[in-house]
Structures are given as C-alpha cells and as structure tokens.
Amino acid sequence: xxxxxxxxxxxxxxxxxxxxxxxxxxxxxxxxxxxxxxxxxxxxxxxxxxxxxxxxxxxxxxxxxxxxxxxxxxxxxxxxxxxxxxxxxxxxxxxxxxxxxxxxxxxxxxxxxxxxxxxxxxxxxxxxxxxxxxxxxxxxxxxxxxxxxxxxxxxxxxxxxxxxxxxxxxxxxxxxxxxxxxxxxxxxxxxxxxxxxxxxxxxxxxxxxxxxxxxxxxxxxxxxxxxxxxxxxxxxxxxxxxxxxxxxxxxxxxxxxxxxxxxxxxxxxxxxxxxxxxxxxxxxxxxxxxxxxxxxxxxxxxxxxxxxxxxxxxxxxxxxxxxxxxxxxxxxxxxxxxxxxxxxxxxxxxxxxxxxxxxxxxxxxxxxxxxxxxxxxxxxxxxxxxxxxxxxxxxxxxxxxxxxxxxxxxxxxxxxxxxxxxxxxxxxxxxxxxxxxxxxxxxxxxxxxxxxxxxxxxxxxxxxxxxxxxxxxxxxxxxxxxxxx
Amino acid sequence: xxxxxxxxxxxxxxxxxxxxxxxxxxxxxxxxxxxxxxxxxxxxxxxxxxxxxxxxxxxxxxxxxxxxxxxxxxxxxxxxxxxxxxxxxxxxxxxxxxxxxxxxxxxxxxxxxxxxxxxxxxxxxxxxxxxxxxxxxxxxxxxxxxxxxxxxxxxxxxxxxxxxxxxxxxxxxxxxxxxxxxxxxxxxxxxxxxxxxxxxxxxxxxxxxxxxxxxxxxxxxxxxxxxxxxxxxxxxxxxxxxxxxxxxxxxxxxxxxxxxxxxxxxxxxxxxxxxxxxxxxxxxxxxxxxxxxxxxxxxxxxxxxxxxxxxxxxxxxxxxxxxxxxxxxxxxxxxxxxxxxxxxxxxxxxxxxxxxxxxxxxxxxxxxxxxxxxxxxxxxxxxxxxxxxxxxxxxxxxxxxxxx
Numbered sequence: 001x002x003x004x005x006x007x008x009x010x011x012x013x014x015x016x017x018x019x020x021x022x023x024x025x026x027x028x029x030x031x032x033x034x035x036x037x038x039x040x041x042x043x044x045x046x047x048x049x050x051x052x053x054x055x056x057x058x059x060x061x062x063x064x065x066x067x068x069x070x071x072x073x074x075x076x077x078x079x080x081x082x083x084x085x086x087x088x089x090x091x092x093x094x095x096x097x098x099x100x101x102x103x104x105x106x107x108x109x110x111x112x113x114x115x116x117x118x119x120x121x122x123x124x125x126x127x128x129x130x131x132x133x134x135x136x137x138x139x140x141x142x143x144x145x146x147x148x149x150x151x152x153x154x155x156x157x158x159x160x161x162x163x164x165x166x167x168x169x170x171x172x173x174x175x176x177x178x179x180x181x182x183x184x185x186x187x188x189x190x191x192x193x194x195x196x197x198x199x200x201x202x203x204x205x206x207x208x209x210x211x212x213x214x215x216x217x218x219x220x221x222x223x224x225x226x227x228x229x230x231x232x233x234x235x236x237x238x239x240x241x242x243x244x245x246x247x248x249x250x251x252x253x254x255x256x257x258x259x260x261x262x263x264x265x266x267x268x269x270x271x272x273x274x275x276x277x278x279x280x281x282x283x284x285x286x287x288x289x290x291x292x293x294x295x296x297x298x299x300x301x302x303x304x305x306x307x308x309x310x311x312x313x314x315x316x317x318x319x320x321x322x323x324x325x326x327x328x329x330x331x332x333x334x335x336x337x338x339x340x341x342x343x344x345x346x347x348x349x350x351x352x353x354x355x356x357x358x359x360x361x362x363x364x365x366x367x368x369x370x371x372x373x374x375x376x377x378x379x380x381x382x383x384x385x386x387x388x389x390x391x392x393x394x395x396x397x398x399x400x401x402x403x404x405x406x407x408x409x410x411x412x413x414x415x416x417x418x419x420x421x422x423x424x425x426x427x428x429x430x431x432x433x434x435x436x437x438x439x440x441x442x443x444x445x446x447x448x449x450x451x452x453x454x455x456x457x458x459x460x461x462x463x464x465x466x467x468x469x470x471x472x473x474x475x476x477x478x479x480x481x482x483x484x485x
Numbered sequence: 486x487x488x489x490x491x492x493x494x495x496x497x498x499x500x501x502x503x504x505x506x507x508x509x510x511x512x513x514x515x516x517x518x519x520x521x522x523x524x525x526x527x528x529x530x531x532x533x534x535x536x537x538x539x540x541x542x543x544x545x546x547x548x549x550x551x552x553x554x555x556x557x558x559x560x561x562x563x564x565x566x567x568x569x570x571x572x573x574x575x576x577x578x579x580x581x582x583x584x585x586x587x588x589x590x591x592x593x594x595x596x597x598x599x600x601x602x603x604x605x606x607x608x609x610x611x612x613x614x615x616x617x618x619x620x621x622x623x624x625x626x627x628x629x630x631x632x633x634x635x636x637x638x639x640x641x642x643x644x645x646x647x648x649x650x651x652x653x654x655x656x657x658x659x660x661x662x663x664x665x666x667x668x669x670x671x672x673x674x675x676x677x678x679x680x681x682x683x684x685x686x687x688x689x690x691x692x693x694x695x696x697x698x699x700x701x702x703x704x705x706x707x708x709x710x711x712x713x714x715x716x717x718x719x720x721x722x723x724x725x726x727x728x729x730x731x732x733x734x735x736x737x738x739x740x741x742x743x744x745x746x747x748x749x750x751x752x753x754x755x756x757x758x759x760x761x762x763x764x765x766x767x768x769x770x771x772x773x774x775x776x777x778x779x780x781x782x783x784x785x786x787x788x789x790x791x792x793x794x795x796x797x798x799x800x801x802x803x804x805x806x807x808x809x810x811x812x813x814x815x816x817x818x819x820x821x822x823x824x825x826x827x828x829x830x831x832x833x834x835x836x837x838x839x840x841x842x843x844x845x846x847x848x849x850x851x852x853x854x855x856x857x858x859x860x861x862x863x864x865x866x867x868x869x870x871x872x873x874x875x876x877x878x879x880x881x882x883x884x885x886x887x888x889x
Contacts, residue, residue: 066785200806203753203803221808391887424700466680471676
C-alpha cells in the first residue's frame with residue numbers, strides 16, 4: 001500500500017475534522033487512499049441527515065416555545081397584579097418595612113433556575129451536532145453542513161424562536177440539500193420559519209396588499225436584500241436597489257403561523273395571500289407575473305441559477321476549504337461544475353476533492369474555533385455528553401454556536417481567527433483542557449495518530465521535550481499542524 | 486429572550502452583547518510629552534449596522550420630517566420630548582449626557598454626512614468607513630492605523646485593552662495595536678507559552694507574532710477592572726467605555742483608540758423616543774459619559790468621533806423600522822471639540838431632494854470631518870491625509886474649525 005503522509009493531513013484536516021485518537025487508524029487509512037477516505041462519506045447520502053428521537057421538528061418546537069412564552073407572560077401579569085395590590089394596601093408593620101421582603105429573598109444565593117425549554121432544546125441540538133462531528137469517520141459531510149449552515153446562517157440571539165429553532169433549521173433546511181441541489185436549499189432556507197423570523201419577513205406587508213392597506217404597514221427589505229447579497233448573487237452580483245425592493249415585494253406574504261394558529265398549524269410556513277403585494281414584478285430584467293407563493297419561488301429558482309450566484313458560491317466554497325485567495329483554476333472548475341450540473345452540491349463537493357489544487361495548496365487556513373474544538377474532541381476520543389464545555393469554548397473564542405453577530409455569518413479568513421487575542425485564548429483553553437485530561441494521555445501517541453510521519457521535526461521535539469504530560473498535550477493542540485489546515 | 490442569553494452566553498460573549506470591540510495604538514505619539522504640553526487623545530467610535538441619523542438628531546424644523554419618520558418621529562413635546570439643539574434640530578431624549586456636552590460647547594453634530602460609498606451593503610459600507618478607501622474590498626488596513634504611521638512614534642504604552650476577537654478594521658494595519666480580552670479563564674503558564682512561541686518561530690512566524698502580541702497585551706491589562714456586570718446592551722457599552730477610559734487616562738496609557746459597537750440595524754420596530762434605538766443610544770450616551778469622567782483632566786484634550794457606515798431610509802418601512810439608506814450623522818464629543826453646533830448643508834427632506842427618492846441626501850463627505858479632526862487635533866498634513874490616510878481624496882478638503 002502506498003502511503004502519502006502529507007495528503008493524509010489534507011484529507012483529515014482540510015476536508016475533515018481531524019484524525020480520531022485511540023485505535024481509529026484514521027491517519028493510516030487516509031494516507032493509503034486520501035481521496036477515497038474523503039469521498040467515502042459522500043457515498044452515504046443518508047449520512048447527512050440528523051434524525052434522533054430527542055430532536056423535534058420546527059412545528060413541535062413552535063408549540064413548545066409558544067406555550068412557554070404564554071406561561072411566562074401569564075406569570076409576569078400575575079406578578080404585576082399582586083405587586084399592584086400590595087402597593088395599594090397600607091403597610092401593616094411600618095417599623096419593619098423590609099421584613100416581608102427579607103423572607104421572600106433569603107440572603108443565600110437563590111438556587112440555579114432549571115433550564116427552560118428554549119435553552120434545553122438549544123443544548124440538545126448542539127449536543128447532537130457535536131456528537132455527530134466527533135464520531136464521523138472523516139467529517140467531510142459535517143464540514144459541509146457547517147459551511148452551508150454558516151452561509152445561510154440565522155442567529156439564535158435573535159430571540160426565543162430563533163434559539164429553539166436553530167438546530168431544527170439546520171436539520172430541515174440545510175442537511176437534506178447538502179448533497180442535493182443548491183436551488184432546493186435556497187427555497188428550503190428562505191421558506192423556513194427560522195429564516196423568516198431572523199430576517200423579519202413575517203412582518204413585511206405588501207403596501208397594496210389587503211393587510212398592508214388595513215394596517216398601514218408595508219415592506220421590510222431585510223430578507224430580500226440578504227438573499228441577494230449574502231445567499232446567492234453576492235455584493236456586486238449585478239442587482240440594484242430596485243431589485244432588492246422588487247424581491248421584497250415578491251416575497252411579501254412568506255411568513256409562518258403564529259401561536260393562535262389562524263392561518264394553519266402554529267409554527268408552519270404559510271403563504272399569507274392577504275399580505276402579498278399584488279401585481280407583476282420586475283426583477284433582474286425579468287417580469288414575474290402576478291401570483292401567489294409561486295411568484296417568489298420562480299424568482300428564487302432563477303436567482304439560484306444566476307451566473308453571479310455560481311461565481312459567488314464557487315469562490316466562497318473554495319475559500320472555506322482551500323485558501324483565502326483560492327487558485328483561479330480551481331475557481332473556474334468549481335464554477336463550471338456548478339453551472340453544468342445545475343447547482344448539484346454533491347458534484348461541487350466531488351469536484352473540489354478531485355481537483356489537484358485542493359491537495360497541493362499549502363495549509364494556510366486556520367481552523368475555526370468550532371473545527372478546533374471538534375478536532376480536539378476527536379483526538380482525545382472524547383464523545384461529548386454535555387455540550388456545555390464546547391459551547392463555553394466557542395463563546396470564549398468568538399464563535400458562539402448558531403449565533404453570528406450578523407447575517408453574513410462568522411468570518412472565514414485566516415486573519416480573523418489568528419488574531420492576537422484569539423491565539424492567546426486558544427492557548428489558555430488548550431492549557432486548561434490539558435490540565436484536566438493531560439495526565440491520562442500520552443501526547444506522543446496522539447501526535448502519531450494525528451499526523452503520523454507528517455509532523456514536523458520541530459513539533460515532534462517540542463512535544464517530546466515538554467516538561468509534563470499536560471504541557472505536551474497543550475503544545476500538541478496548539479501546534480501549527482493542529483491549528484492549520 | 487434575555488434569560489437565554491445571560492445563561493448560555495457566559496464568559497466573554499456576554500461582555501460583548503451589543504458587539505463591543507476596543508483597540509488602541511501601542512505607542513504614544515512623541516508630542517505627548519513635548520514641551521508645548523500638547524497631549525491630544527482621540528477615540529474613534531464605529532457604530533456598525535447603520536445608525537438612523539434622522540432619528541438621533543431629528544430635523545424637527547423640516548416640514549417633511551414628521552410625515553416621513555411617521556410613528557417613530559421624535560417630537561419636542563409629549564412625555565419624552567426631544568431636546569432642541571438649535572432652532573431646527575432636536576436630539577434624541579436618550580442622550581442627556583451628549584445634550585449637556587453640547588450645551589457646554591464640548592459636543593457637535595455633523596448632519597447629512599456620508600462616506601463615498603453609495604450602495605447599501607453593511608459589510609461593504611463598513612469596509613469603506615473603516616478602511617478609508619473610496620471603495621469596498623480593501624481590508625488590509627484602516628484609516629486610523631495609517632494616520633498613526635504618520636505620527637512621530639514615542640514610548641510604548643503600558644496598559645491597554647481590547648474587547649472582541651479581532652482588531653476593528655479602522656485600526657488594523659502595520660502600526661502596532663494592542664488589545665485585551667477580559668475572560669475568566671485560567672491562563673496558560675509562561676513556560677508553555679514560551680515553548681509554543683519557539684515552535685511557531687521555526688514553523689509559523691505569523692502565529693508567533695500573533696501569540697506574542699496576545700500575551701503581551703494580557704500582561705499590560707492585568708489589574709484592569711473589567712468584571713462582567715449585569716445589564717443589557719447599554720450597560721455593556723458603558724462598561725467597555727469605562728475600562729477603555731481607565732487605561733487611556735494613565736500617564737503612559739494609549740492616546741489613540743478605536744471602539745466599535747454593533748447592533749444599529751433597526752429594520753423593524755426601531756422605536757421613537759423609547760424602544761430599541763433609544764436603548765442603544767442610551768448605551769452610546771453612557772459610553773461618552775464614561776469617557777468624560779474616566780479621562781478626567783485629559784478630557785480637555787480629547788476628541789471622540791462617532792461614525793457609522795451609512796444612514797437609513799428617510800421614510801419608515803412597513804414594519805416601523807428603517808431600511809438601509811445613505812446620509813446620516815457624525816458626532817463629535819470632547820473638551821477639544823469646538824462644540825455647541827450642528828454643522829450641515831441641509832439638503833431638506835423634500836421628495837425631490839432625497840437621494841434616489843428614499844434617503845437623506847449626503848451633502849458632507851465624512852472624510853472631510855475626520856480629516857479636519859486629524860489635521861487640527863493630531864497635526865497631520867493635508868497631503869498625508871489625502872494620499873495615505875484617505876487615499877485619492879485630494880478633492881475632499883479637511884473641514885476647518887472643528888477643534889477648539
């Protein structure tokens with residue numbers, strides 16, 4: 001069997017989430033057939049779905065969230081009422097005005113509140129995603145999921161619904177299409193209640209729609225703009241402010257059903273004809289005849305196949321996996337594949353793996369905090385049972401799960417993740433982790449499982465000469481081989 | 486869902502609610518201790534997300550304002566009256582500190598201002614605002630960093646802090662900056678760090694440089710008081726400003742710094758005198774007050790410039806918010822500001838005057854404002870400003886008389 005240790009590193013780290021420790025044999029397998037190692041996961045297309053009994057649908061989660069919000073509201077109203085009542089009543093013991101309060105609030109710290117359903121769901125979804133990533137053979141599929149999820153990001157920070165839906169959104173709108181068609185992913189994403197909520201489209205009313213006229217409210221361009229700027233055409237992709245407004249009109253009425261279920265099952269996508277701007281619309285030089293939901297679906301189908309979209313997606317895809325400034329030949333090949341296959345994302349992924357450039361470009365990309373923490377879990381063969389440490393780690397390192405600061409998602413350049421504070425924090429986290437588990441592992445063995453003979457002599461020496469097992473592990477986790485891909 | 490945020494987003498992220506980032510020049514300008522006693526301090530505050538200038542400094546004297554801004558328009562009467570700055574403009578009621586500074590002639594407003602960027606993408610708009618280039622996509626260095634390169638470099642500062650995973654673009658570039666992230670995380674010991682830096686020196690000089698800087702900053706910031714305090718975005722903004730002011734007040738502290746606050750993208754339910762924007766403005770107002778009190782006697786020599794990537798639509802949208810627009814405001818505050826004025830070439834809000842029929846038309850180039858400050862406060866020459874700091878901006882003359 002021929003062995004190519006450098007190619008093994010590319011297979012494991014550029015495409016995957018890193019070698020698993022223990023007796024996985026990942027490095028040896030990757031070295032003997034690097035491309036095959038990466039592609040094996042793509043052959044199992046069901047492997048991209050994440051379905052577990054503990055994980056509920058968007059619909060079911062909406063019921064939970066609405067019920068919870070209703071409960072909180074009632075409790076708040078009841079509290080306000082009783083506060084009013086006690087204010088109105090004369091103080092019974094004017095000499096000891098604080099006596100009652102003291103009894104209500106003992107000096108000791110109040111017990112930690114149990115997690116509510118929103119928090120519980122977020123953590124359960126996080127745990128399922130982390131376990132899948134830590135256990136995957138190569139992790140290429142999960143890397144693809146993370147890439148598309150960040151491309152079409154929502155933020156859990158938007159509110160209760162976004163937080164409870166963040167995982168379901170990824171499972172329902174992203175995963176089924178990661179090895180499918182881009183246009184189908186676009187449609188699934190833009191019609192998903194989580195995205196409609198995140199970018200305010202449920203509030204957008206056609207100015208001349210029945211609801212718009214009645215309620216004297218109108219358009220909100222937020223979703224329409226981000227569809228074109230961030231999801232498909234990209235900035236400079238040839239659209240104008242007019243096109244943004246036009247698309248906003250076209251997708252008026254794309255909403256989800258609220259708690260009262262007036263338009264259907266609470267939490268489901270709904271096309272609200274009452275809110276839809278009537279009439280034909282002109283978008284990117286084409287007229288879309290008056291219609292219902294199909295008007296927007298036709299527009300999205302065209303935008304997903306626009307030449308600017310092919311260029312934007314090819315560039316972003318190559319930038320994520322290969323280099324901040326990807327080789328032009330690679331961009332051309334990915335672009336052609338996207339166009340020729342009508343946006344077949346499995347074909348796009350295979351074209352990347354089959355390219356020479358993806359294997360010859362030096363490992364200049366920094367692992368994102370998520371990739372770093374998952375790779376660490378894999379190396380230590382530690383299947384997470386509690387998402388807490390991972391979530392905290394991601395918060396500290398500036399990549400809180402499903403919670404980017406804006407709709408453009410987390411940054412995807414090396415400079416963003418190799419900043420001075422970021423490096424210092426990675427070191428602190430590595431040292432902290434090593435101090436807890438370092439005495440049970442031998443970093444020299446881990447170095448062998450992770451990088452085989454591909455590790456540099458300097459890294460070997462640094463790990464071998466460490467003053468303690470803990471220090472050796474911290475240095476291994478911080479080595480260029482482990483940080484870069 | 487504040488309850489979720491505070492519970493799940495522990496540690497650093499909770500400090501960053503509202504997305505605050507702070508970084509400073511690692512050196513003092515040489516004239517800081519020169520014989521003429523000049524010791525200017527400059528703080529650039531970037532509001533990311535596009536501030537609604539018409540909602541912050543409202544042209545209540547413009548006959549079209551109230552109709553355009555509709556349900557969220559400010560009024561000088563009612564339970565939360567806006568504060569008249571002159572006979573035409575009124576300040577948002579959430580900014581009493583700024584109003585006081587304005588009255589004391591230590592704060593000024595520049596209205597109907599915009600960068601040269603005319604499209605409406607946040608990310609490109611922020612690139613232009615922070616990079617100082619006329620177009621987007623140039624993200625290697627920011628105008629403030631290039632301004633520093635033209636200043637005489639003195640001693641290295643002793644204490645500085647930065648919040649946020651990366652240096653804001655406005656201060657990114659060749660001139661060394663300092664930063665610090667306050668986290669309750671046990672630190673790696675020095676020996677481990679030194680071994681790692683040694684490895685990086687041989688295998689990865691970029692990471693060696695980054696980690697060396699990160700470690701140095703942590704040291705300078707130790708002893709700083711940046712404990713997390715409960716509260717929403719306004720409290721967080723105040724806290725960051727308080728910490729920043731503390732290090733900047735020291736004799737050997739940084740003189741020139743940048744601070745960025747996220748969250749100004751008020752598409753829906755922006756609110757009028759109270760509500761979402763009001764809440765953010767409370768935070769900004771508090772941050773300015775923290776700078777004033779924290780800098781103490783140095784406030785006299787300080788200019789704070791507050792700028793945003795673009796404005797928002799003059800007419801509110803269908804969801805009681807505003808969409809991406811063009812013209813907006815810049816704010817100046819500090820003892821060195823020749824304040825008490827709203828500086829504007831007011832384009833009016835008549836339908837025909839609106840930019841592309843929807844936005845406040847920009848009549849002042851933001852670069853003119855910043856150039857005016859850099860020229861008169863830091864002594865940069867018009868040529869450096871036109872070539873290096875804001876490349877190819879010779880046509881945009883520095884605004885005169887902004888500094889007292």
